[in-house]
Amino acid sequence: MSSPVLSGSYDLSSLGWNDSLATELPTGTIPARVSRVDRGAAEVLCADGHLQVHYSARVRRAAADDPVALPCVGDWAALRQLPEGRFELEALLPRRTAFVRGGVGRTSRGGLSDDSQGQVLAANVDVVFVAEPALHATDTADLGRIERLLALAWESGGQPVVLITKADLLSESLEFLLDEVATAAPGVDVHAVSSLTGEGVEIVRGYLGGTRTAVVLGASGAGKSTLVNALAGAEVMETQQVRAGDGRGRHTTVHRELIPLDGGGLVIDTPGIRRIGLYDMGEGVDMVFADIEELAARCRFADCAHATEPGCAVIAAIEDGTLPERRLASWNKLQREAAWMASRTDARLRKELQNRWKVIHKEMRKPGRNRP
Template sequence: MSSSPRSSGLFRLSTLGWTDALAAELPAGTVPARVARVDRGAAEVLADDGPRRVRYSASVRRAAAHDPIALPCVGDWVALRPLPEGRCELAAVLPRRTAFTRGGVSRDSLDGLSGDGQGQVLAANMDVVFVAEPSMHATDFADLGRIERLVALAWESGAQPVVLITKTDLFDDGLADLLAEVAAAVPGVEVHPVSVVRGEGVEIARGYLAGSRTAVVLGPSGAGKSTLVNAMAGEEVMETQRVRAADGRGRHTTVRRELIPIPGGGLIIDTPGIRRIGLYEMTDGVDRVFADIEELAAGCRFSDCGHRREPGCAVLAAVEAGELPERRLESWYKLQREAAWMAARTDVRLRREQTRQWKRIHREMRRFGLYRP
């Protein structure tokens, strides 16, 4: 087997996705690198001379304390500043081209939602978001809802969503019907069956990484994400555990996100299993997932129809006629409520931050005798 960039320890920036546009953003006196892992105030980065571990500069720590979105994450391009003792520090995060961001959501009384309106970037500068769902779970309504949720966030990230129905070797009959049902839940998104055991779908997934493209793979524990990454890399770069025969489930042993260069070109970000992921600052992600409902809504009598009890609602008529699954409309309700709720929480947080900033400014003005009440 030929050595991969990962095993050789050497990288050409172009194979990691470096571009002239990024070079124009690089601060003077720094060198570029790409974040492969993050861990408590430090990051493992890939530079042109190989991997290295660097700590965050004071300015990066201050920016992250003010806004968690500014915290370096896997996939980020960063600027390294050489230090006198021969080490480097992570001096700045370069502008992100795309970012997969989840909201700070947990259980509460409002449709299971609570949080502070702040987000967390799971991956940055990716071209593709692989939404992995194991075939033996994908027929469950809750799992179709999970696929819809992840695809909505993928659209919002700016990257291309692709759904991978994994472990199809464990699915006995009705695979074509399953794929059709999933495709109907995510209009305009490509859906592919994958079986690493049979070697099916791996090359299709690798094809999305042509050149120096980057993908992130997201999904629940036991979806076979690390197994897929290993198959695409051609070597065991991620530790995996065998699926339990009793229920087809497995425990994902990945505990942190990691950027993996793929031999022959491209990179992939493996992630831990996702149990709950909240929406964050949505614009049109939900609308794109539910394009069929948006199209039906154009025929409603009222332009602000909420599709609940309004007369002349084309969406409710489609449900009654069996043209639109009731499950899908319920999923639309849930994501719309959550997106609106998170937007309101974000607005509250921003207003509080603005108030704190003005108080700091007024204190400084009083300190220098510039304040006139």
């Protein structure tokens, strides 16, 4: 039985295939790029067409040990033809970049577990578009969502870009909104986009071209699929209007999919993200909060906690209005979360955190503690 051919052949070089990747290809296999994944199977683009293939036992074992090893959209894979004629996904080639979120481990009952695991949302991406609709982007929680996605974007190795979608919903307040979002995204380009009017679409297209790959991330109702359609110049993704009354988006896109664009470049559409857990953070959080890191370098004490210490440049910036208090709270929260995630794989750090909590609990148990 041969692998189902879903469409015609592809020029691999237009999908990003190059000599460097060719050196990683196992003998006797052919290259393909993953365009969509399902349980135990994937749709891939290769010289033989758009194929549907199943995973080899080797791939399944690797994914069972570490979910990050599971094939994802954007991956380059090695396919091996079996005696019966069908192709099997034999192995993944090394990822150049990977957008990984934490907080997706599941219990035996199907619920989210505390001991969360990583999940790769997209691989080998050059640009990470963080989409936030103009209707909601001023809310504090949404600025926090932008910061979280940007931390993961920086960590992925791709170039983060914030897109304020549905810009046609705002008029006079749009510039204020862009400035406010820019404070949550230092060093990151922020653009207003309206797929309805075409505003900003060409700016977004300018980040693509050639073999560059972008992923569009954001909440449901952010206009991700509509933007992908505008970039493609065709209805390649199904779209829906937001619900009347509460303005919340519907989960139109239920899978991640790699879309080659006629004008060059590729874009990955994704379902709305509800849970944005940090995972294996290096410098991602520091990059998002570069403004606070710069202020912290001016503090009188090197170990300043930016709480009540004298000579704290961070607190001084909050008091004079140059740094939003919300931003410091968000930084503290993400720092704690990043440290906790790191402690799960670093025995030494985990022991330090445990000892720190023992000291805190001991202090709280002292007689008279917290009594009026």
